[in-house]
Amino acid sequence: MAQLALTPHFPTYQQACEFVRVVDGLPLVALHSMMSAIRQQMGTPQEQVDWTEPDTWISTRLGGQDADLARRIWTESHGIVNPRHVRGSLTFARRHELILVDAGGVCHKTPIGDAYIAGDLVTHQRIDGLEGVHRVLLLLSSRTSATSPELLSEWLDYLRGESSIYSETFARQSLWARLRYLVTCRLATRNGSYVITAEGREYMDTLKDGTDSADSDVARAAVSHNTRTQAKLKEALAEMNPFVFEELVGELLTAMGYQDVEVTAATGDKGVVSVWDFDPDYFAAHGNELSDC
16 A cells, blocks of 8 residues: 555645646746745634635735735636635645646646546555545545544544654644535535545545455445444334433433433423533533544
8 A cells, every 4th residue: 555645734636626726837946936925824723814705805905916926826717716725726736747847847647647647547546545535535435424522533543543743733634624524526425424425435436445345345235234233223212211211311411511400300291301501621622523523
């Protein structure tokens, strides 16, 4: 298996394609100049700068050739590539040789870049493998659905075993970016949680690596096991005494970080009647995870 080459600020498929198209023929020094001008206005965590509307900020924050290039990137990519966020696309394109820089410092789209844009299967298999996309898809395939926090532990174990990456922060960010990539490629969907699509399973079937094949068999077995377990759990909950169910929900709320959970006396309505206070410190520490659940 080839060494992982995870790109920080991993772009979506559409962003990578549009970036490669737009920078074809551009001097690399011009890109670096624009990126430097933007970086000088990044702000601080206390005083953040809004970069969501390039049509507004390009003319007010950039000037001269930097503004011209930013406007070209935004316009010619049809609003897909925000000039504020081109570093990831540039790293990705150069790392996988979608573009090459000639002796004069000019960027050129390569045959590999053309193949990637055209959706060539072999090209995507190679790049997706290097970027860890196959592993994220495999993790999804072993579940009926999953949130990013639910996948993080296994993803981090994979990174630590296959690369020199040990940072949980980087693992969390890189996992989210690859899940987003899968969604934009229609290999997964997201509606609260992530679910592998039929196209995603078909793509997995094209992977020829023996390890991937063996892992896929395990993943399919896990899906079957999880489905049976969920069915049994539903049956058990349906047959559970309502007041026992209230106690169970109370324990669940406590585990989620709620404080002073009180299951009130039985009222005959067979519903959960609980009173709690939420711990803001717990939310501050785990807010990102809760928002992705």
